[in-house]
Amino acid sequence: MSAPNRSIMWFRRDLRISDHPALLAAIESGDEIVPVFILDKKLIDIAGSKRLAYLGQSLRSLDESLNNSLHVMIGDHIEVLRELMARYNATSVHVSTEFEPYGAARDAKVEAAGIPLIRTGSPYAVAPGRVLKPSDSTPYKVYTPYYRAWCLHGWRKPALKPQAIKTVTPGANDRNFPDWPTPENAVITPAGEKAAVQRWKYFQANGLDSYDEGRNLAGIDGTSKLSAHLKWGEIHPRTLLASLGESKAHDTFRKEIAWREFYADVLFNNPHTDKNYYSAKFAEMRYDKPDKKFEAWKVGETGYPFVDAAMRQLLREGWMHNRTRMVVASFLVKDLHLEWQLGALHFEEHLVDFDVASNAHGWQWTAGSGTDASPYYRVFNPIEQGKRFDENGDYIRRYVPELEHLSASEIHEPWLFLNGYSNGYSERIVDHATERLESLARLQEIKADKPQDPRA
DNA sequence: TTTTGAGTTGTTCGA
């Protein structure tokens, strides 16, 4: 009798067992698999407590699906993998491909150290780098044509859930589940594959068909809220796409999935844009240095109710509504004249769903330095946005108790009312109309030089 | 090679 043939399944951003091509490949390649997650010190250091708490829960959930066989290891990737390969006499390491700068570089380093990775699948329906212009085989820089080509390219059907997963039994030292508590006063969404599927079903029944309008209303549960599940790979976008039809609402949701893929593609093709301006001339613009106003933004004390509600939602839930992400980003960049990276870093610390591509390029879109040729005049008005997308003020009241006593017609502009500040709400740190003009003026300064008028 | 039309999510102003 020969020794069992074992393969390692290295989980990273794919914490599920359904529709998991790499897991299926690992199962097919051997008699037993060694499921492992390696706690990455570098990622732990930059992740805030809410994302870590979520990850801890997600690992527990994955472990349950794997009959308590998940190896949760601390240490250097290369050393951990080498040790496991030697101990279990494993010949291969299976992974889902990672494309963003950090993950791709880490994997390359592992391979350079002599550990070959067998890559199957990725966190995307269409892997970054695959969608190219037919005319010259270069990547798209504009979303809409990318979207058309992405649809045309198509994607696989969801893979089946494995019938049975035979795993090795981990040793006592292999079960280093982190003890990351949910911080006090924080309420984060339940993690794990089961929760992801549950949420997807709930959204299909209650939000998807009204997604067109519902997704913009901050006060209601009108978005999919699948971002954290997608980030950790508890559900795959393929699974979502497979259930979508051709209605307008479904198409809008499909486009949101495509945005995630587009930004992953853009970052893959421009790896420096995780921290640097996609449009280089924006690096030349005049910006202010972070000061007390930046601190007020972070804690939700800008004096603009819609902005403050959103910033406090982020601190409490590790999540922010898509509409308000744009509003607070616009406020940081165009009202406070700070560089987008400062805001992106704050998001990186607090978002449970933090994704480097979506985050960096979402910020760059608002800043005007991203792929979209942003009209220079696109400056969000924090008051008007609040009135439009939180008409009766429910969202604001939920996160800003100082404004609870104000009516729908008062809550967006407390400074206009005698009792607006009676519960200790902050005064506005800047005047929006003034800063809007200032922002437009600074943008004007980096415009390409016009040709000289020969008559001048 | 040249030309043409278009580019996620907005705001303000004046009729």
Place this chain on the structure above:
DNA sequence: GTCGAACAACTCAAA
């Protein structure tokens, strides 16, 4: 309150 026009110039995609 509602509505349409104006708000730059530039780059990209495709014909």
